[in-house]
Amino acid sequence: MTLTVKTDVTIIGGGPAGMLLAHMLDQSGIRSVVIERKTREYVLGRIRAGMLEAGTVDIFRQFGLAERLDRECMIQEKVHYGYEGKDTLVLDLKAHTGRWLTAYGQTALTEELYKEHERAGRPLFDAVQDAQPEGFKSSPVTTFTKEGQSYRVESQYIVGCDGSHGVSRNAIPKDIRKEWTREYPFGWLGVLAEVPPMPQLFYARHSDGFVLASKRTPTLSRYYVQVPTLDTTRDWSDDRFWDAIYTRLPESHHGHVTPGPSIEKSIAPLRSFVSEPMQYGRLFLAGDAAHIVPPTGAKGLNLAVSDVYYLHRALDAAFNQNNQHMLENYGQTALRRVWAAINLSWRLTKLMHVFPGEASFEAKLRDSEFDLLLHNPCMQAAIAHEKVGLKI
Template sequence: MTQTIKTQVAIIGGGPAGMLLSILLHREGIDSVVIERATRDHVLSRIRAGVLEWSTVELLRRAGVGERMDREGHVHNGTRVAWKGEHHMMIDSHKYADRQFMAYGQTYITEDLYAEMDRLGGEVHHDAEDVVLHELTDRSYVTFKRGGEDYRVDCAFIAGCDGFHGVSRQSIPDSVQKNFEKVYPFGWLGVMSETPPLDDLWYVQHERGFALASQRSPMLSRYYVQCPIDDKIEDWSDDRFWEELKGRFPPDIAKQIVTGPSIEKSIAPLRSFVSEPMRYGNLFLAGDAAHIVPPTGAKGLNLAASDVYYLWRALVTHFHENSNALIDRYSEAALARVWKTERFSWWLTNLLHVFPDQSPFETRTQEAELDSIAHSETGLAWLSEQYAGFPIEDWG
């Protein structure tokens, strides 16, 4: 026998986007059910980004999940960039854009969201199999299997927050959907270590490839080096990683890096991807289900948060004011910010990485562009504004 659940919004995906949306809706008295294909332990163990734009910080606070973030997160005024082994500059988002950002790991955000969902008594179905979205332009419903039982969720709207490989985007007809994609010919080898991070976040352009120093907590560091896309984890011992990372940093910064055993190591491919539209009938895409950015600009989670903001406001306006004005504008509003952010992440990726067929001429032009930005107040202001994140329109 099929168990039938009735709700106002069915949310596909129990990651940060889906959970944040559910909590925000709950605070407005709007019912939702979250359906997640993975186990709760798996979702909570994912290692992801950790740089939050200030609009994301404020949205998390608005959802009531900012207490731990404000206590443990590290507020920054900007990010540093190094090139040619000696040149440094500051992307000073506080000075030029009047916005700070916060280093706080996505794993912690997910833990905070789940703790709040538990407190609110929210409904989350993990281990969901065979998830199918039905009647997207009529009386929509979702079916899935869990624990050997069949479920049906009747709803007014479906929020597809289930990532790049999820079922939500795949449920939109090919005749309606347009996909735009660029795949980059390299990856990022990331290492997590229980070592004190550098005081600042660092981006490094080097002739052997890009490098990055990030942080998750006062005793948890996250570092990356650009590597060939076909490299394997087994190719990279801890010793080799630390030697390569420090070799790419300017000597005065490299000597400040504290090394130690890796507690997590992974290689991530890089791609830019956008799917249009982000709405089809009663289905709305949000986060990685609709778009992917290369991690260079630290925009993935922040874009997901802005999607959630737009969708949350649209649903509140629909249910509380009986108006579809924001529902009808959702895809347009979200995509306007998505494409600006995609362009910035693509540009920064091209500026800081070494491509397999890159010529010495192209390397010199990268260095010259960094030099020109560093010596221009206008250039520094533009870069800082872009890095700080584009404003989220306040729909009231």
């Protein structure tokens, strides 16, 4: 026997984007059901980036979700860039924009969203199987099974927040979808360590490859190094990793590095990806379901938040004002920020990484680009505005 559930909006994906949208909709009196293929424990255990734009923090405050964030976050007013062993550029975000970045782990954000979801008593089905959305042109339906029980969720709209490997994007017919992809010939090896972080958010390019030192908490550090695409974590002992950190960071900052055993180690490939349209009938995509950015620009989570912010605003107008205009233009609105983030992430990736087989001409152009950035306050101001986030 199939159990039928009726709601206003079905949200496929119980990560931060889906859970944030459910919270926003609830505050507008719009019912939702969240469906997640992984267990709650798995979702809450994922280690993800945690550098928030100013507008992202504003949204969490606007919707009453920033109490823990404001208590535990770390403000990042400056970004340091090293180039070929030299500490060359300090990008003062606050001086250029009046705003800054906020270091706060995505895991903590997701934990708070789940607590709020449970407190409000909103429905959530995790560990589901065979989720299938359909009926986008008339009466949207999502079917799935959980623990052997079949379910059918009927709603007015479906939102796919189920990531790059979810079912939502592929539910849009192939002859309608258009996809743009750029694969990068390297990955990032990330290590989480229970050691005090460097005081600066530090990006550096070295002839051996890129390195990034970032923060999670006052006692938790996240470091990344560029590695070949075929490398695995088995190739990188903790000793080899910290040796690479010291080699690639300018020597003047070695005293700020506290090495320690890794508590999490993973390699992520880098790619840029956009799928259009972000809407098809009554199906809408948000976050990684529609776009992927290399982490160089720290834009992935921030784009997911702006997507669901736009989508909530549009759904609120549709349900409570009988106004479909913003809903009809959701994809176009969201994609302006998406492509801007793709642009910034590509430029920073190109500038700060070593590309295998790069010709000497391209290398000289890159050196010139960094020199222009180093000596041009207008270019620095433009990058600073992009780093803290374009207006939502």
